[in-house]
Amino acid sequence: MSEAVSALQGAVSEGFARVKETGLRGMITLRCDLASGALAKALKAVLGAKVPGQRRIVDGAGGRVAWMSPDELLILCAHDRAQAMVGELAAALGREHALVVNVSDARAVFAVSGTGAREVLAKLAPVDLSDEAFQPGEIRRTRLAQVPAAFWINQDGRFEIVCFRSVAQYVFDILKVSAEPGGEIGVLT
């Protein structure tokens, strides 16, 4: 197999917050009835994770599981584990009506960290990013300027953003502009 390369190969921009393309990440789309017992068993067996509730992102030993819609989950794992995990999940789901697809190389992942990280996102997305409104454990699918994206915030205040690989350069550029020194608003910490 050819050598896998992430969209922007770890590009970094230092502004009042730091923007980084985080490199290769395993991502699996799983669509099925989220209330099914077979799904709960499969996630527990393969990832050690529970089925997340509406708009939640949960941790397991083998990766993270995010709620994308009433019939869709996104699983985040190590890039070199994704293909094998697709097989394990499909086998664990057995005859359950489900779709499990490795989408790792169709996506890009960014991290935004630093004191103004909330403001960098707030300038690009129609989302209330105040401390009271947006907390770790939630995933928000929305748009960043003109393209769809999803993000969540980690316990350490670092945002992670997932978008389509085809718009990776665009997303990097708007995050970079949003984090440019002098552009601090000073409202969200």
Added chain:
Amino acid sequence: MLILECPYCGVTAEETELHAEGEAHLKRFGPGSDDAAFEGYLFMRENPKGVHFERWRHSNGCGKFFHAARCTMTLQVFGTYPAQTLEPPQDIRDRISAVYPGWRWRDFA
């Protein structure tokens, strides 16, 4: 700016996260229907100044279609409800009646 709550993911989404998808509760007339019914299904749309029922899609979000009841004149939103609904739920009709007693929209009242 319209703000609608997506009934699937619970997000209070502003208009730019959504896509308007035309009139709600259209009944499809396909092969075998007469010309007038087919024409009505394809082309005839309500364009009210007042109470209206629309389809929207949470396009920059969970991706699901849903229904919304709102007033096109005041932009008041009476509520949103899932796409798998053949007619507006009673609580939304009651909310409309409180503002516009005697309202009518196609066969709904």
